[in-house]
Amino acid sequence: MISRIFCLYGLLFFIFLIPENGFAVIRHVCFIVNPTSNNGQCERVWDSIEGALDEYYVARGSVDQAAALVGPTYEVFLTEHPDHATELAHRAYQNWQQGQHAHGDQLLIVAVGGDGTVHEVVQGLENHQQQVVIGVIPAGTGNDIARTLRLGNPMHALRSLVYGRPTPFGAYKIEGCQRGTCEKKTVLAVDEFDLGVTAQATKKKNEHDSGERPSRLLRCSPRKMVYTMSALSSAMSWRTPTVNCSIDRGSSFNIPLNLLAAGTGPTIGGGVRLFNGMRPNSDQGQLLYSLRRAHPISTLFQMTMQRLFNRSGLQQARFTQMDIGHHSQAPQNIQVDGDILLQTPAQVTWMPEVFQFMRPPEPGDFGYEAMRREEELISLEFFKR
Structure with a gap:
């Protein structure tokens, strides 16, 4: 009898000791909401x-101390101005420490929020991946990071925070010139x-x-067509400049700059699949x-074609480090996670597994069955109404 009671208490202790989100011991959650995201x-x-x-x-400060x-x-x-999410994330980490x-x-x-909100949150947290896990609830325009993590609607993303597991996530460290100045600036791109x-x-x-x-x-354009129309309009007036690049300290070569892009996952630009072989945990x-000079519309x-058939005539390359310079033309803008943040010359370094991001549980994971049962119950309640 005593042994049964002992086993029962041991089982209860084991259940309460292990958190619902697997073996990552999450003890506090800080939600940083960008209310202006996606208009x-x-x-x-x-x-x-x-x-x-x-x-x-x-809730922190709850009267239910036992819970x-x-x-x-x-x-x-809630964020109130640009870069506020970075400040809030740093403050949350300092308070946690x-x-x-x-x-x-x-x-x-x-x-x-969107990919830009995620971008702001992670800046400066790259050295704390053992203590900080990043979560995403997609509420932006593109949501490519959420797409890469295979997060569904916002409620699915919330449940993934509870039942999911952390996964390694890389980023591009970009050292360039701050836009409009000669001051050096370093940012991390977690989308593209x-x-x-x-x-x-x-x-x-x-x-x-x-x-x-x-x-x-x-x-005058429909909201979903705004970026497409902006791209077509930009292509019509684009005067293809030349930039000089070198990959992994190899020989330098010139690129007629219609396109030069890199992503942390398969898609960029709100679901445009350009990098089929890319994963956040890639080495x-x-x-x-674009390798050949052509009209920007052709690019x-x-x-x-790359999105539809994974064959396009565009050049692909794997790299760890890349240097980008410009010739006699003006410095070229560098778009990072949805905003123009830098200009050439710049150095880009792939940093593997620099973050941990929370992903949904997969078959065999600790929280997979619990999340599946919860979603089934919610579906049944919905159809009973």
Whole structure:
């Protein structure tokens, strides 16, 4: 009888000791919400899932101290200006460092927004992957990072934080000139970076969205077609410059710059599949660039062929380090995770497994069956209504 009671208590202790998100001991969750992401749609997404947080976590400062001792606590911050997510993430990490927690406990910082929000959150956290796990709830325009992680709708992403497991995630370290100045700046690209027509299209779209340079063409375009129209408009006026590159300290070569891009996963630009062999845990980065001088419209067509058939005439290369310079022309803009942040000359280094990102559970994972059963129950309740 005593042995049965002992086994029962041992089992209960084991259940409470291991967190629901596998063997990553997440003890606190910090949600960083960008309410302006996707033209304000992120705020609606957050409102739709915020009420479910208390089902999985305990609010910091909750009167239910017993629950706080067993389950992870959480807090929520809203961004108010550009780069605010970076500040909030750093503050959350510093507070975590100063708090009391066991060795091996981890902090989960969740970016609620688009790829740009994720970009801001991770800056400066690359040396803390053993203590910090990054989560994503997709509520932006492109959501390529969420797509790479195979996250579904926002509720699926929230449940993946609870039942999922951390996975290694690489990034491109880009050292270049800050836009409009000669000051050196280093940023990490966790989605993609590109130069050429696509960077010009991003610049034109961002200037239109911010009201800095409104475009009549983009104003009259359907929302889902704005980037496409921006790309076509940019291609018509693009004067293909030449940049000088070297890969892994090899011989330098010239590129007629219609396109030069690299991604951390298969897709960029809101689901455009250009890097079929690329994964966030790859040992090297994957580059795609235009090798022959052609009309920029032709390059856009090649990108379409690459997306559809994985064959296009565009050059592909694996690399660890790449140097990009410009000739007598003006410095070229570098788009990083959805914003024009840098200019050439620049050095790009692939940094494998520099972060841990939370992914959904897979068959055989600790939380797979629990998440599957929960989603089945939710589906049954939905159809009963």
